[in-house]
Amino acid sequence: MIRLWFDKGTILLRGEVGTPYGKWDPRVDSYRIKAMHYGDVLAYLKESKLAFQDDVPNLPPIEHLNPTVELRSYQKEALDKWRQANMRGILVLPTAAGKTYVALKAISQLEKQTLIVVPTLDLIDQWRKRLSDHLNTEAGAVGGGENTVKMITVSTYDSAYLQAETLGNRFLLIVFDEVHHLASPSYMQIAEMYIAPYRMGLTATYERSDERHELLPRLVGDPVYTVGVEELAGEHLSPYTYEKIFVELTPEEQRAYDNNMATFRFYLREKGIVLRSPEDFQKFIMTTGRDRRAREALLSRNRALKIALNSEAKLRLLARQLEANRNEKTLIFTLHNDLVYAISHRFLIPAITYQTPKEERREILENFRKSEYKAIVTSQVLDEGVDVPDASAGYILSGTGSTREYIQRLGRLLRKVEGKRAKLVEIVSKETVEVGISRRRRHKKPMET
């Protein structure tokens, strides 16, 4: 008789039959199949009317759910499209459009063992709270020191990747929150090493600048429903204003900036190096490992960028802005931790970075929610999906220049601002490379130097 069983993120088949996707593994004298093809292999064996013993799944017990989720019309539409696509596929909805609720509804309708994969530890907490509030179930968690598997379990991408060997056969539905992460070379193995035949991907930003999102349909299913910010704005989401302010560097800053940039450009010209794309730049970085002068050129460039990003003139402008809008609840973003702490220290604003202890970060967010704190300054950590309560003003002081971050930072501000237009201000140094980064963020242009 044919026997199937799970072996560390793959399926082994012993018996006198090959299957689609099966590959003979001489190391163990069996056919080996990627776990993601579990559903297809079962279908094939059934179709062929072959007797087989299936020892693959190792599922936690079913708990009955008490769902209290009501969907808006476009959320219902999204869910229908997903169900029509055999419960596989990606839903593209803007931030704050309630992607979570669509997933919660899907989970409660299907009532099968479910793994929800999220990018950060904060999102684990957030999902568990939602599951408790809306499905009346205490979900398990994998990641951040916890390791409990239940009918519904939430995990980080990292843990789902690292523990694929043992978790891969424990769920039938898998929900990828912020699914664009899944396309990275390591995380995509999560999709490959888990058996779940039912798959849902959620994102506000399906496209990646490296084009790897083209891999996602094979791993999760096609994008089955897409709705943009514009379509929902007005009806379901609050509109916002966007303003970009250019600031001139102080004369000393400008001089230092020019000098450093000249060193960098001189080196490039001398060596005939042209930097048109991030890949070109990656290659250039590699040469700095063996070439001292290349490294000095790179350091000069970094110094120049740092001057532009940390410009005193910008901080003065920020001070004026904060003063003028002192009643707004304010979020200040910058990718640079040094700048976060400089701003925190100078204006005595709570800071959140990757170094902030978890407890303190929770407390800061809580106090911000209660309006006891009026502002937060932060680097990347709040970038995705975490509920940051009702901020009405936002400032971007620097950035890496990808469309995704741009939309999601906007989205954060759009959340729950009632009856009032949120205000987003981007502060950019004039006549520096930063203008290029900032423009690229909106239009996806290649890098300029």
Next chain:
Amino acid sequence: MLPSELLAVWKRKGDIWPRYARATEDAMEVANSLIKAYRDHVGEKKSILKAFAAELEDEGHEYRFVRGLAYLLDRRSRFNCNDKISPVELRRRIFQETGKLGLATTLEKRKKITEIVASELKITSQTVDDFLYADLDNELVLEEFEPPTPDELLKEYNLSLTQTLLFDSTELSFTASGNWQRIFHTVKRLGLIYEVYKEGRIWVKIDGPASLFKLTRRYGTSTAKLLPAIIANPEWTIEAKILWRYTNEICNFKLESSKHHTLLKSPHQPIISFDSVVEQEFAEQFQALKTGWQLKREPEPVPAGKQVIIPDFSLEREGVKVYLEIVGFWTLEYLLRKMEKLRKVDANMLIVVNEDLACEKLADLGKNTRLNIIYYRNKVLLAPVLRYLEKASQGTRVAQKEFLKNLSVVFTEPIVEYEEFATRIGVPTEAVKAALAEKPPEEYIVMPSSLVRKDKLEQIKERIEKQMKPTGRLALPDAIRIIESEGVADATKSLETLGYKIVWRGINAEKAEITKP
């Protein structure tokens, strides 16, 4: 293991290897000054150490080397936050105050807020400023440091470099001498898969389940963790395929104990300990008996299909080799699985099973296998083991004789040494000798250590005749010299065969002579 951005390599024509730190004056100098900096700055901030490392970089030392060493020194350090004032608590107070009074958008406002908090906590405003973020990484204070010697540090660095390179490996093959048991335990624990093949020595190829589908670095981290277990042995060779992340090309990486042993920090090799008292007792009693069987603990792995078995002992005498495996606690399922594996072994294996600890009925066990099982209670009795060894050795001798008899070799060389011939065809010398003595090839004479062709003996005879004195005698040492110069070892037997007689004068061979027949 280092952060991957600190990995420095050389790459040439598909080969890759880490830029190992050699004990040059320059490298020792960097190591030494860094260690000294850490030692001298106990009690001070981490940012000072970082600045010191940055200075070394600015002096022209390779930055990844400097940072790599600093990274390893950080791991030998304990950093702590100054505990006079809790920065978390201080921040909470400040931010609460800012919440009430508004953001510190002007210097005056900032001053006011800090002063309120300072007076409340009975510290100065300056202290507030200093301690606000005293728990950030750069602000932490070095409390304890365990200094290595520069040489140790460089070796640790080289080991870490190697492991960091292996993060990007898609497969690794190795061969080693020594503690295989430990290596295979580690392989299992790390969820890796191995395959064994023979290429001169026994080689083991390591990768993981999903390696079947595509090249993947997924098992690189586990492979890197396996490295110490391999290089803890006295001899080893490692070959790995590296999927170089920046260019996406496959590079070869090779490491050998003969060349690289002194470069790397050698992990502690635990002394081979016996798994059980039973094994230890058996080994001691067996050796006390002086049977001529050579007992070896944890011998080389024995291939079983594509897997291996590492028996507890090997016993060897006159080219007969028997492996012995002592099974203590077992279940029927375990034993069946073991037998499944043992069936694939092409070697003589004796299994000694504890009858008392047996969890299942033994009855069926011996029947459906061709395995050799002996049972024991409390301790392994030597008699049945020796009986088995005797049988094995007889069986082997008979089998070898049979083998040689059927082996039709045509010799062409004038002298055939038994030992050399035996190694060539892979049977014990004794067996070769016995078989050839029983049925010597034509044209050859059987000597104690070799076969000598008849015409070769004739040549020797001619030379002796020429040297003979008119008396028809020759000094024995001269005759032996002639024979040996022809490449024949068995002088006395040769003379005898040619019909010469040895005339002794006393017991001194120098004075002996040979005479014509």
